Amino acid sequence: MRACAMAHPNVALIKYWGKREAAANLPAVGSLSVTLGALRTETTVVFDEMLSHDVLILNGVEQPSEHPRLTACLDALRALSGCQFNAQVVSENDFPTGAGLASSASGYAALVTAAAAALGIDADEPRLFDIARIGSGSAPRSLYGGVALLRNEGDGTQIEQLITPEDWALSVVVAVTTEVAKDTTSRDGMEQSRLTSPYYGQWIATHEADLERAVDCVRNRDFDTLAELAEHSCLKMHSVMMTTRPPLLYWSPTTLAAMLKILTMRNDGVPVFFTIDAGPQVKAVCPTGVAGEVESELAGVPGVLRTITGELGYGARIVAG
Numbered sequence: 001m002r003a004c005a006m007a008h009p010n011v012a013l014i015k016y017w018g019k020r021e022a023a024a025n026l027p028a029v030g031s032l033s034v035t036l037g038a039l040r041t042e043t044t045v046v047f048d049e050m051l052s053h054d055v056l057i058l059n060g061v062e063q064p065s066e067h068p069r070l071t072a073c074l075d076a077l078r079a080l081s082g083c084q085f086n087a088q089v090v091s092e093n094d095f096p097t098g099a100g101l102a103s104s105a106s107g108y109a110a111l112v113t114a115a116a117a118a119l120g121i122d123a124d125e126p127r128l129f130d131i132a133r134i135g136s137g138s139a140p141r142s143l144y145g146g147v148a149l150l151r152n153e154g155d156g157t158q159i160e161q162l163i164t165p166e167d168w169a170l171s172v173v174v175a176v177t178t179e180v181a182k183d184t185t186s187r188d189g190m191e192q193s194r195l196t197s198p199y200y201g202q203w204i205a206t207h208e209a210d211l212e213r214a215v216d217c218v219r220n221r222d223f224d225t226l227a228e229l230a231e232h233s234c235l236k237m238h239s240v241m242m243t244t245r246p247p248l249l250y251w252s253p254t255t256l257a258a259m260l261k262i263l264t265m266r267n268d269g270v271p272v273f274f275t276i277d278a279g280p281q282v283k284a285v286c287p288t289g290v291a292g293e294v295e296s297e298l299a300g301v302p303g304v305l306r307t308i309t310g311e312l313g314y315g316a317r318i319v320a321g
């Protein structure tokens, strides 16, 4: 009853921020993401009748015994399989954890993939997407590679892979501006935004149109329009964050410097756009042919600690471990 899985984080081009139902972790809005092939989470799950509770060892450190989200995912999987055993989960990220690089997305995608295999649950079981979503709203997107689309559908969500990594040669350059974990988790922050930002209603009301246009851009490989839409979605989300009480200011001076560098490059004719999540890291999306140029420009921005560049990745999968 043991399996190991690998998943990549993803970054949303059309963002998710806010929930329509907290208990089932249902997002208020759909989202569209690219899978970051350069970053990896590897997770091994062992179900063992000798364990008195679920154990999580994250990046070599055993976590405090309460992990409600992890246990909720494992409970849902145990219910599907009929297994009653507790689990030991050993998870390693090869990138900073909890710092706006979507470690929870790759973490829960790898967890659900490994745990399902360890329990003998079919990898095609559609409920695995909902179980990953319990862990993190962005995690179902990391079950897919290339470009993933998550939509609200009835009283649930639906997910599809819009294109594979082979369909569009895109790369993502991550400008790492800190290796330190953030103070406010996305989960707490988005609930605070829903309760206090005067712009939250507008964010929800204008989101669907952005999503539909971005889907068309991906289908038509229209990079320039996608660039404009993705930056707009990112800045709209950050406007909601900034106008939350107390404010959620995830940017550092280096974040802004990297954004301005990317805008300057695009004005100079280089196809590239930025996106930023709940942290100060900047991700630049570009055709793979210009990734080297984008990487060296971002590496030269004062305050950028390092860059990580990679093509679009594949979905979560079982690996030898």
Ligand code: DP6
Pocket: 011, 012, 014, 015, 016, 017, 025, 031, 102, 104, 105, 135, 136, 137, 138, 139, 186, 187, 188, 277, 278
């Ligand atoms: C800013 O998926 O981490 O990265 O569902 O509460 O776990 P929970 O939140 P999470 O939020 C992601 C927010 C974001 C935007 C995005 O990835 O769409």
